[in-house]
Amino acid sequence: MSEKIRIGVFVCHCGLNIGATVDCAAVAEHAKKLPHVVYVEHNMYTCSEPGQLQIKNGIRDHDLNRVVVASCSPRMHEPTFRATVADAGLNPFLFEMANIREHCSWIHKDKEAGTEKAKMLVELSVARAALLEPLDSREVGVTNTALVIGAGVSGMRAATDIADRGYDVHLVERELFMGGKAAWFSKMFPLRKCEETCVGDCPHCLLVPEFEEVLDNPRITLHLNSEVTNIDGYVGNFKATIRTQPIYVDRDKCTYCGECTNVCPASVPDERNYGMQTRKAIYLPSTGIVPRSYVLDDSACSHFVGGKCAKKPLCVKACKFGAIDLKEKERTQEVDIGTIVVATGFDNYDPTEKKELHYQHPRVITAPEFERLSAYTGPTDGKLVIDGIEPKRVAFISCVGSREKDGNEYCSRVCCIFTAKQAHSVLRKLPDAHVAVYYTDVRAFGKGHEEFYQKVLDEGADYRLRELEDPLKVTINNDNIKVRCKGHKDFKADLVVLATGLVPQHDSPEICRLLNLSLSGDGFFMEAHPKLRPIDTFTDGVFLAGCCQGPKDIADSMAQASGAAARACGILSKMALTLGVETAFSDETCIGCGTCVEVCQFGAITLEEIDGELRAVVNEALCKGCGTCIAACPSGAMQQRHYTDEQILAMIEAVAGGGA
Amino acid sequence: MTFEPNILAFCCNWCSYAAADLAGIGRMDQPTNIKIVRVMCSGRVKPEFVIKALSDGVDGVLILGCHIGDCHYVTGNHRTLKRFQVLERLLEHIGIDPRRIRLDWASAAEAEPFSNMIREFTEQIRELGPNPYAGSYA
Numbered sequence: 001m002s003e004k005i006r007i008g009v010f011v012c013h014c015g016l017n018i019g020a021t022v023d024c025a026a027v028a029e030h031a032k033k034l035p036h037v038v039y040v041e042h043n044m045y046t047c048s049e050p051g052q053l054q055i056k057n058g059i060r061d062h063d064l065n066r067v068v069v070a071s072c073s074p075r076m077h078e079p080t081f082r083a084t085v086a087d088a089g090l091n092p093f094l095f096e097m098a099n100i101r102e103h104c105s106w107i108h109k110d111k112e113a114g115t116e117k118a119k120m121l122v123e124l125s126v127a128r129a130a131l132l133e134p135l136d137s138r139e140v141g142v143t144n145t146a147l148v149i150g151a152g153v154s155g156m157r158a159a160t161d162i163a164d165r166g167y168d169v170h171l172v173e174r175e176l177f178m179g180g181k182a183a184w185f186s187k188m189f190p191l192r193k194c195e196e197t198c199v200g201d202c203p204h205c206l207l208v209p210e211f212e213e214v215l216d217n218p219r220i221t222l223h224l225n226s227e228v229t230n231i232d233g234y235v236g237n238f239k240a241t242i243r244t245q246p247i248y249v250d251r252d253k254c255t256y257c258g259e260c261t262n263v264c265p266a267s268v269p270d271e272r273n274y275g276m277q278t279r280k281a282i283y284l285p286s287t288g289i290v291p292r293s294y295v296l297d298d299s300a301c302s303h304f305v306g307g308k309c310a311k312k313p314l315c316v317k318a319c320k321f322g323a324i325d326l327k328e329k330e331r332t333q334e335v336d337i338g339t340i341v342v343a344t345g346f347d348n349y350d351p352t353e354k355k356e357l358h359y360q361h362p363r364v365i366t367a368p369e370f371e372r373l374s375a376y377t378g379p380t381d382g383k384l385v386i387d388g389i390e391p392k393r394v395a396f397i398s399c400v401g402s403r404e405k406d407g408n409e410y411c412s413r414v415c416c417i418f419t420a421k422q423a424h425s426v427l428r429k430l431p432d433a434h435v436a437v438y439y440t441d442v443r444a445f446g447k448g449h450e451e452f453y454q455k456v457l458d459e460g461a462d463y464r465l466r467e468l469e470d471p472l473k474v475t476i477n478n479d480n481i482k483v484r485c486k487g488h489k490d491f492k493a494d495l496v497v498l499a500t501g502l503v504p505q506h507d508s509p510e511i512c513r514l515l516n517l518s519l520s521g522d523g524f525f526m527e528a529h530p531k532l533r534p535i536d537t538f539t540d541g542v543f544l545a546g547c548c549q550g551p552k553d554i555a556d557s558m559a560q561a562s563g564a565a566a567r568a569c570g571i572l573s574k575m576a577l578t579l580g581v582e583t584a585f586s587d588e589t590c591i592g593c594g595t596c597v598e599v600c601q602f603g604a605i606t607l608e609e610i611d612g613e614l615r616a617v618v619n620e621a622l623c624k625g626c627g628t629c630i631a632a633c634p635s636g637a638m639q640q641r642h643y644t645d646e647q648i649l650a651m652i653e654a655v656a657g658g659g660a
Numbered sequence: 661m662t663f664e665p666n667i668l669a670f671c672c673n674w675c676s677y678a679a680a681d682l683a684g685i686g687r688m689d690q691p692t693n694i695k696i697v698r699v700m701c702s703g704r705v706k707p708e709f710v711i712k713a714l715s716d717g718v719d720g721v722l723i724l725g726c727h728i729g730d731c732h733y734v735t736g737n738h739r740t741l742k743r744f745q746v747l748e749r750l751l752e753h754i755g756i757d758p759r760r761i762r763l764d765w766a767s768a769a770e771a772e773p774f775s776n777m778i779r780e781f782t783e784q785i786r787e788l789g790p791n792p793y794a795g796s797y798a
Contacts, residue, residue: 073681074698075673102684103696107775113692120695509729516732518675521769538674538732538768582700599703601734626733627704631743643699645706651697652709655668656716658695 005130008039008064009122010055011100012046012071018105023115027070027100030119034126038062046071047080055081056088065090066129070098070122091134093581093642098125120658127650135641137578140621142236143338144572147172149228149511152180153207153554154546154561155343156214161565162341163219167572170335171214172223172242177289178214179207180345181368184272184286186375186382188554189421190452202376211290224291229332231340231514234624235541236577238337246328248296249282253323256284260294260315260324265308268300270379274369277379282315282324286377296324339541339568342525343561344511346547349401349408349500357400357498358474362387363481364496366400367418374425384429391494394426395483396437402501403440403468410522412501412551416443419499420453423461435461436491438483440468446553464488502551515542524550535563543567582625582642583618590615590637596629605629665719665785667694669778670709672702674732676724678768688775691782694722701725702763703736707747710761714751717794720760720785724777727765737765756793759784 009031013019028042039062043051046069058064067085071077074097082092100118108114144167148159151173159171177183187201214220223242230241266281281301284294296315303309303326316324348368351359358364363386365373376382384390396419402412416439423435442463444450457463466472466485473484474496483491504523505511512519516539518526525548528536535543545561546552552560571577584605586596592614597605604622607614616629616638627640639645671677677698683690699705702725710721723744725737740763748758762781766774 073677073684075678075681099681099696102681104692106684106687107690108692109689110692117692117695124695124697513729513734516734518730518768526768599739601736624733626701626736627699628701628733628736628739631704631706632739640700640704643704648697648699648709649712652668652713652718653716655666655695655697656713656718658666 003065005036005066006038006062006064007036007066007068007126007129008055008058008062009034009037009041009068009070009126010046010051010058011040011042011122012051012069013042013044014071014101015044018071018101021105021108021111021114022100022118023111026115027118027122031122031126034123036066036130037126039064047077052084055084059085059088059090066094066096066132068096068098068122068125068129070100070118070125072101073099073103093135094129094132096125096129096132098122120655123654123658124651127654128647131644131647131650132642135581137581138583138620139576139578140236142571142574142577143238143336144168145170145335145337146339146341146568146572147228147238147240147335147337148341148343150180150343150345150546150548151178151214151222151224152343152345152546153182153210154345154557155180155341156210157558157561158341158343158545158565158568159220160210160213160217161562162568162572163217165569167219167569169220170223170240170242170337171220172226172228174225174227176225176247176285176295177291178211178222178224179203179289181348182554183207183289184368184375185371186378186425187421189417190446190448191421191424204377208290215291228514234579236338236571236574238340238541240335240337240340242333242335244331244333246298246330247293248298248324248326248328249294250323250325251291251293253321254293255321256292256294257320258284258294259318259320263314263318265314266300266302268297273372273379276369276372296326339543339571340515341543341545341561341564341568342511342515342517342537342548343545343564344505344508344548346502346551347505349503351400351498351500354400356471356473357397357496358476359498361476361481363391363494364474364498366498366500367415367422368500370422370497374422374429384426386495389494390430391426391433392430393434393491393493394436394495394497395491395493396423396435396497396499397472397483398437398439398499399468400498400500401503405469408501408503408522410551411443413443414551414553415499415501416441417446417449417452417553420444420456420461422497424456424459427456427459427461436483436493437461437463438466438472438485439463440466446555502547505548508548515539517542520550522550524548535560535567541571579621580625582627582640583620583623584625584627584629584638584640585618585620586616586633586637587639588615588637589635591635592616593634595632595634596638599628599632601628663786663789665693665782665790666717667720667722667782667785668713668718669694669696669722669724670699670702670705671696672725672732673698673700675726675730675768676702676766676774679724679766679770679774682768682771683775686771688771690775690778693782693785694778701731701733701736702740703731703733705740707743707750710747711751714756714760714791714793715795717791719788719791720762720781722777722781723761723763724766724774725763727767730767757788759788760791
């Protein structure tokens with residue numbers, strides 16, 4: 001390189017965040033002695049406007065052609081400073097950062113040792129900076145279509161928001177209907193009026209308009225009974241494979257007459273009503289669900305499993321509209337998309353493992369089961385009758401599967417209020433019932449939640465404080481159920497409802513692999529930053545909505561879904577996107593062995609004949625910049641932009657030279 | 661005076677580097693011996709880098725990637741694991757104690773395990789003493 005390297009180093013105090021445990025002035029003094037360094041400053045906040053101005057002035061007044069900032073993590077402010085140096089006319093990739101906050105001042109108490117380490121980290125960065133090369137960001141076009149995975153309340157909202165802004169959306173749902181878990185609730189809290197008469201809080205009134213919006217929107221393609229099985233590509237240019245299972249009923253021809261169900265010989269437990277009733281193999285999942293249509297479950301159908309209908313299916317004969325087609329096959333299609341919203345929701349905690357709660361007893365049920373019991377669309381038409389009796393004494397137990405020392409440590413955030421709602425429901429339907437609620441705290445933090453909880457107390461719900469650590473027990477003796485809790489008289493119960501928490505979808509690790517996401521410690525999808533980027537993921541172009549990111553109520557899910565849609569539209573509205581520069585490239589020393597082709601997970605490398613010799617050629621649009629091929633290359637022909645061997649070796653030498 | 665080892669850690673941008681950041685956010689006290697070099701993927705770490713570091717006098721080298729199955733680049737860490745196993749045998753063959761290198765995994769959420777790895781490895785290298793192989797590789 002003919003140009004003389006002139007490095008400027010800026011050391012940030014970050015108030016006392018760095019300044020308290022690292023002597024920033026001493027670090028700056030040390031930097032002055034390093035090779036190629038011609039200008040050094042230390043200031044209170046380098047990321048502030050005056051701090052950035054100092055960098056720009058330094059570039060202008062001291063002819064700096066490399067800039068090193070020693071401050072926080074590059075994962076925090078690298079984009080900020082790259083923009084700063086670019087503003088001053090320097091190529092943004094001639095910038096390097098030393099992380100002396102997260103990796104130094106925040107984890108060391110000894111100021112002397114911390115300062116020495118900070119000096120060393122600056123040495124590393126200066127060594128690398130001297131070898132940085134200017135790079136041009138790559139630009140690619142954008143497919144202006146979105147994919148939304150999951151058509152629960154969050155997915156539906158995200159899809160309609162994106163479609164309303166004028167972009168096409170593929171909405172993929174693995175169930176047979178929209179609305180997710182919320183579609184099966186009896187009512188949605190907080191209730192607007194403490195009346196049992198309908199005031200519009202049932203999924204019927206609240207969600208059906210949302211369903212219709214999705215169905216009527218010409219920009220939304222709804223894929224029900226479908227799963228995303230593969231994702232290729234990168235932000236702006238993904239390719240998704242959608243696999244659709246047959247439902248064997250043509251939704252347009254079906255008139256919901258029910259003749260097929262009448263003749264169907266099969267009978268299996270209805271999973272959506274938790275086995276509280278049976279259903280046929282061809283059936284209407286619920287009157288409240290949309291799109292409304294009969295569906296056929298081939299795992300229960302005697303035509304498929306061999307039986308009465310093997311040759312002449314009764315339902316096909318019974319259907320006067322020719323809506324049933326048992327020859328319908330699984331379909332797979334590929335769609336081009338630019339961005340993805342993940343709204344895959346949650347699972348309900350299964351309390352079977354808690355032996356002391358006796359969940360196997362028919363009158364010990366979970367909160368979602370109670371929702372079906374209490375719903376007008378449920379197996380009892382909303383009448384509180386279970387196991388043949390009308391429960392006069394009902395116990396609710398909070399925090400089952402949440403806030404545990406050795407299990408799910410997190411709070412599921414919705415149980416306190418759905419428990420209050422369910423207690424209210426019992427008291428309204430059976431006014432002389434005794435409702436005992438065993439609680440640890442009542443976390444009524446949402447808008448209108450505290451007011452609602454107070455009303456439920458006024459209605460006579462008997463709230464009983466229990467210690468979270470106290471092993472509350474349900475005992476069963478000749479069908480007599482008792483709840484035993486320290487500090488309270490035993491409560492004889494006709495029905496026990498466990499306020500089961502929210503857990504990650506059982507197959508969320510598969511979605512992780514599909515989209516390169518990370519999981520948080522609690523098993524939900526990890527956001528890019530818990531405070532500043534709660535919707536983004538580390539995979540560019542993939543956003544999170546609803547409970548897949550962590551437990552939240554419907555209002556919060558809707559808000560996040562709208563946010564995710566806005567973020568997705570930020571990509572869809574662009575003509576072109578700038579991609580990372582850290583791509584691999586190979587030179588003429590390549591021997592054409594093909595090792596790199598083999599290790600590349602993205603099919604970015606091919607062997608091509610150049611000047612009569614076989615050489616590796618990298619498709620930089622497909623290259624993700626991991627650098628695995630470079631470590632595999634036996635001839636050293638493969639290199640990575642912005643992470644060259646020379647740059648990394650310079651840092652290694654700087655570490656080795658420093659000693660301890 | 662106790663021996664204070666000089667340790668180099670390669671951290672992948674997506675998991676272990678983020679875990680190191682999170683350990684900082686959580687103010688998890690760690691020894692000052694480790695200096696982190698960020699790479700996009702642990703699969704970028706050439707075995708030569710490790711040999712170079714040890715022969716230049718670094719007392720120990722850590723390579724920290726995403727957990728198997730969680731690699732941001734799908735299988736980069738599988739390659740790291742395979743190379744590392746060969747590297748360990750190679751070091752043994754050329755007379756370098758393979759306990760001076762360690763490959764481990766830390767997800768972006770695992771600040772506590774990350775900090776423990778740093779503490780344990782520092783202690784291990786402290787017990788092994790100064791690197792006797794400095795300058796043994798041209």
